[in-house]
Amino acid sequence: MAKIIVVTSGKGGVGKTTTAASFAAGLAMRGNKTVVIDFDVGLRNLDLIMGCERRVVFDFINVISGEANLKQALIRDKRHENLYILAASQTRDKDALNQEGVERTLNKLAEDFDYIICDSPAGIETGAIMAMYFADEALVVTNPEVSSVRDSDRVLGMLSSKTKRAKEGGEPVKEHLVVTRYAANRVGKGEMLSLDDINDILGIPLLGVIPESEKVLNASNSGTPVAMEDNADAGQAYLDLVARFLGENRPMRFTEAKKKFLDRLMGR
Amino acid sequence: MGWLDVFRSNDKKTSAQTAKERLQVVVAHRRGGGGDHPAYFPQLQQDLLAVLRKYVQVGDDAVQMEIEREGDLEVLELNITLPEDSRH
Numbered sequence: 406m407a408k409i410i411v412v413t414s415g416k417g418g419v420g421k422t423t424t425a426a427s428f429a430a431g432l433a434m435r436g437n438k439t440v441v442i443d444f445d446v447g448l449r450n451l452d453l454i455m456g457c458e459r460r461v462v463f464d465f466i467n468v469i470s471g472e473a474n475l476k477q478a479l480i481r482d483k484r485h486e487n488l489y490i491l492a493a494s495q496t497r498d499k500d501a502l503n504q505e506g507v508e509r510t511l512n513k514l515a516e517d518f519d520y521i522i523c524d525s526p527a528g529i530e531t532g533a534i535m536a537m538y539f540a541d542e543a544l545v546v547t548n549p550e551v552s553s554v555r556d557s558d559r560v561l562g563m564l565s566s567k568t569k570r571a572k573e574g575g576e577p578v579k580e581h582l583v584v585t586r587y588a589a590n591r592v593g594k595g596e597m598l599s600l601d602d603i604n605d606i607l608g609i610p611l612l613g614v615i616p617e618s619e620k621v622l623n624a625s626n627s628g629t630p631v632a633m634e635d636n637a638d639a640g641q642a643y644l645d646l647v648a649r650f651l652g653e654n655r656p657m658r659f660t661e662a663k664k665k666f667l668d669r670l671m672g673r
Numbered sequence: 674m675g676w677l678d679v680f681r682s683n684d685k686k687t688s689a690q691t692a693k694e695r696l697q698v699v700v701a702h703r704r705g706g707g708g709d710h711p712a713y714f715p716q717l718q719q720d721l722l723a724v725l726r727k728y729v730q731v732g733d734d735a736v737q738m739e740i741e742r743e744g745d746l747e748v749l750e751l752n753i754t755l756p757e758d759s760r761h
């Protein structure tokens with residue numbers, strides 16, 4: 406049975422799409438048949454980050470409305486045969502996403518895939534709720550910054566009240582904290598919330614820390630999930646995160662500031 | 674600790690510490706008290722909102738409540754934010 410995982414945050418621009426792309430890529434690289442779905446109707450971007458924007462003919466909304474079937478809309482990644490993407494519509498509005506349609510599509514995908522990753526839009530409205538509604542687990546993407554942490558807390562509230570699991574009183578959605586754009590040197594100076602701070606405030610288990618890295622922008626320029634790039638710190642951090650998700654024990658990396666020579670001399 | 678630390682003032686809070694403290698308050702508040710608030714808190718908040726809305730249009734977060742404890746004294750601190758144009 407497929408596992409459905411939503412990548413969500415509340416606040417916009419914190420790295421959901423970056424995370425969804427690399428998480429899906431990492432799962433696929435580890436031999437799992439994985440599909441990543443863009444729920445950001447009207448503002449699709451996942452196709453660009455995955456580098457398949459020119460191959461989108463039909464999208465998620467076409468499938469929901471019956472204008473196309475899944476086979477026509479699923480795009481197979483050129484680099485990994487286990488990886489597929491389902492693009493969002495660029496033209497429709499978010500009301501085109503209806504719960505029955507989403508459920509039907511997810512059920513159909515579940516017959517074929519090991520993991521279904523849902524890239525949520527920002528906000529706390531229909532699109533975001535639809536993306537999390539059928540989730541078994543959630544990656545809550547948070548930046549070390551006050552408004553992002555607060556919004557993550559609100560999203561945690563939604564996961565425990567607005568999802569199918571919450572409504573049907575089953576086991577709650579399993580929550581994982583993903584801290585992205587972490588700048589260890591600024592944390593060291595007391596200018597930015599630390600991992601421990603965020604952990605203390607939100608109280609959900611930390612699955613991974615992704616450093617602030619220029620490699621992310623480079624990867625998005627070329628349409629490659631950063632997890633597929635060699636020698637990219639952020640990519641390595643995503644692969645570690647995937648390994649932990651699959652049950653391996655991996656210490657957190659990229660969480661310590663690189664010490665300058667002078668600082669070392671003075672024992673700082 | 675390096676020898677330079679002697680010259681740094683130690684009692685100054687970093688901005689991250691301030692951020693953490695502020696966040697802990699808002700999160701505890703959203704979570705209905707985090708164990709610290711009485712059970713009637715969320716309902717009281719809703720009722721106060723309803724009363725307010727008879728007179729002014731306010732958002733869901735217009736009523737902020739905290740319990741302050743000092744020794745065995747408990748103070749209910751109520752903070753109501755009115756919209757800017759509520760005076761006419």
Ligand SMILES: Nc1ncnc2c1ncn2[C@@H]1O[C@H](COP(=O)(O)OP(=O)(O)OP(=O)(O)O)[C@@H](O)[C@H]1O
Binds near residue numbers: 526
């Ligand atoms: N670890 C990182 N280091 C540096 N930049 C990053 C990192 N993660 C994401 N970014 C950048 O932040 C921006 C927003 O990322 P992304 O599109 O993944 O966020 P999002 O949460 O999906 O946004 P939206 O809410 O609009 O859907 C992008 O420009 C991306 O390149």
Ligand SMILES: [Mg+2]
Binds near residue numbers: 422423445524525526
């Ligand atoms: Mg996005």
